[in-house]
Amino acid sequence: MTSETGTNWLSPSVDRRTFLKVSGTLASVAAAGSVFTISTRPVAAQTAADPAGVMTGENLPDELETAQDIIYSVCQMCHSRCGIRAKVKEGILVKIDGNPYHPNNRDVFINEAGDFQPDRLSYDTPPTDAFTELGRVCLKGQAGVQTVYDPFRIQHPLKRVGPRNSGEWETISWDQAFMEIADKIDQLIPPGERDEDIDPAIPELGTKRNLLAFAPGRSVEKEMSDRIWKHAWGTVNYGLSHTSVCESTRHVANELITWDPSGSKTSLGAGRSAGWQPDILGSKYIIFFGANPLEADFPMVGMARDLMEFKRHGGEYVSVDPRFNNTGAKASQWVPIKPGTDAALAMGMISWIIGEGAYDTRYLENTNKAAAAKDGEPTWTDSTYLVGTFFDDEGKSFQRYVTAGEAGIADGTVSDDDYVVWSGGGPAGHNKVEHGDLDVTETLPLNGVDVDVVVQSAFALLADAAFSMSLSEYAAICKVSEDTMASLAEKFVSHGKQAAAITYRGPIKHTNGLYNQWAIQHLNTLIGNYDWKGGCTAGAGGWGHKSGVVSLSKVAGDPGAEGLRIDRAMSFYNEQEAPNLFEGYPAKRPWFPFGTHGNYQEVIPSLQDGYPYRLKALITYWNAWPYSVPALRKVWERTVADMKKLPLLVTISPVMGEVAAWADYVLPDTVYLEKFSVPGIPWRVNKGTAFQRPVVGAFDEAAIGAIGGVGNTIPVDDINEYSPVLPNTRAVLDIHIGLAKALKLPGVGDDALLNESGKPAGDLNNSWDWARAMLDNIAHNAQGKHPGVTAEEILSKGGVFDNPNDEYTATTNGDQLSYQYGNIIRMFGDPVARTRDSVTGEYYSGVPHYKPLAHSDGTAVNDGGDYSFKLITYKTVHHGQARTNVNPWLMLMMPENFVEISAIDAAALHVETGDQVKVASRSKGIKEIRGKARVTQGLIPGVVAISHHYGHWEQSSRPHTINGDGDALGHDSSRGAGMQATQIMRTDKLYDNVSLQEPIGASCSFYDTWVKVKRA
């Protein structure tokens, strides 16, 4: 079969040629319809400030559609997880719009009086009235139609017949695939040996169960994969996911700011919140550092709409970014900055704010929750807590909080381990006094310490760090002038709590990313804007789906998952936690004790080195390792080509991607429009739980969206065996269940689902059983807000959501948000400051500061010579990560990417737009990529920028042979157009099979590679 001879796989009445014609028509309709049509907002809600006829970019509903045609689900064309409204005619998905109940896709708007007015549909609106209402989605969301109807999807389970990556396959049945994979796993890790130690001499590695790993690049079905691979199989490597290529350092930095020493993720505790976003609509002034909410942040559609509303009512926002992107174009001010120097700008601003006394003293002096509450503050800080400088057995200095027991103030009302503040001229327990002194430096005798100890308040430590350089020194580092720095700080503090400083990948994807995030985030701490309207929100969250009626994680016979992960995340490299692996410094490979989101870039290099052990079986899902991870491609190819290093590779993927091409077995799963999941709504101030469900395919052979078929609810008591659009593919939930059954694991089958008491609560034989359990949990947990809500209602509205304005007008909190974090904010990173880096052996700093970019051994990142340009990447609004090159509408918007170069640099290099250029680095992997130049005024000189979506070498850009047919899947070489900058990103000097990394949050570096640029 070739790409032009597709058979009739869409429906009995639509062949591939017909579909391509139809989809071409749909493309032009979508393109025309998405631009500047008239708002569907009810006329009664429109005001002079929001006149009827405002050109908003919305689509009008189709006059022919009925409530029966509309099915609500969740978009996954990017990570914003918007609610979608799928129009399905006669079983065919013809159009995707936004779910009007969902807060990402319809929100509130502000009228002329400055009042918030509802725009989103009330949750009480019945679906029969809602079907004429549209929410908004972006162009990627609309193009999702082409993801499900991609003509090059894999249609049958495949078994490799040539060498790995030979592109030679045979089709096999699902039964054969499951049985062969289970047999191979049983041979590699025999059932009778699974509870033996990997190495009896190193028991901290754990048992042989850890030799199987599940690596979802991205997963929104985490509860199922955790259930099968953590709780039924018992490996600690149950979720080696992608977050460290994305934003894990941002998460970790924020977790450290909200640290709970009694948390369970690491032996020193865990964070309470991983992120902050601005409450845009309530704000007056926002500074975005390396964030692009009009194109790529998340939730992008929701943030972009809110930002335009914010601007319409006088809000000002600033874009701090080396590149003038669409967010910069709409900003009040673009502040171009040298990549990797964000902390220099933020610390300069902090020094201005502290120097001027422009911080919120009243907020920062509060020592505990009760004191904060008395002041009307939802949060409090550790600003007044005393931190001592101590010395370890080797004489190395480090810092940590001082305890009340050490200060000799513990009594019946102050516990030994309480924090200590300075109040009334001496130390006091933080719960004993309401306010402490902010700027404290003292020397104290401490119980159990031989010498007097210098103690400082966390605020004094921050101030000292900020004043360690002058504004002119900071300006010289970040290339932002002193005047600009001071004016940003002055404007930031001039709006009370209605201002926010927010980051995304720009500041954190550097080797110094954690300190960049801390420095920027503490601008917010200085004005105390947490949980205030217009300030920072940790998000309202949703109604839980993991427990309530059914405990999704409880498995009878759970063997427990213990030991060291292959990426050494969340384990400390020291004699206490790794007595048989600790061999001094540097460690054989780096460890990441605070890597609570894992370390994706370390997995394959660790496999190559066999440290701390090698895997026997690796199952991947939604994973583009060699494409998306900096400098990994060559290491991937060398490692995976060696059957001894990785005896079994199984890939779950709907397309022949860069990982699938190397697999022994490819299990073709469905796309997001054919799946159940509860993906979570990112960082909204409104509470809600969206429910993702198949919008095409059939349940028990009744087609979705067909006359007499399944509509926007699913008959909840039926078996509901799901058949996807391509009948021999399977939803990933069903693949997990099939593999678990073949491996004879507990946790699946009749009566496998348990309630919190461990009593049977249902069967787990297909994906609907799982979906039903999640729906029942959500309905149970949402009763308090929406009494009587049922599984059917949740399905019929795409989830369960707050009513419009609940986050604002229904609050009793005045100027505060309804949903609050309400806990401590820490300026001092106590657990980090107690920890030694596994490579250098030095203690980390617990205080934000500007830290130069460095290799793992601490030496500067500087390749000298001609390598004088910094390489950065960015996302365009047309694409999301590695997966959207299969959407022709999106590729047509921009068929290839460019090497963007500033006009000043281009003139010096005699390069013009359209010229072919070479971009080369000193990476140990691939050293050069080539592409077309685009000369721009919108880039700081000394930097080149390449978008991160192009340059695939698989994803159906080349032929594969199946059952002897040389191009059985079909292919389109235009899917491989353009360049992928990760290929040439810099490897670390000491560990030269991995990229540069940020050592605390465990992110790989994306923006620290020095390159040379020449005309090709």
Ligand code: SF4
């Ligand atoms: S922003 Fe992301 S989730 Fe929302 S519609 Fe666009 S692609 Fe889908």
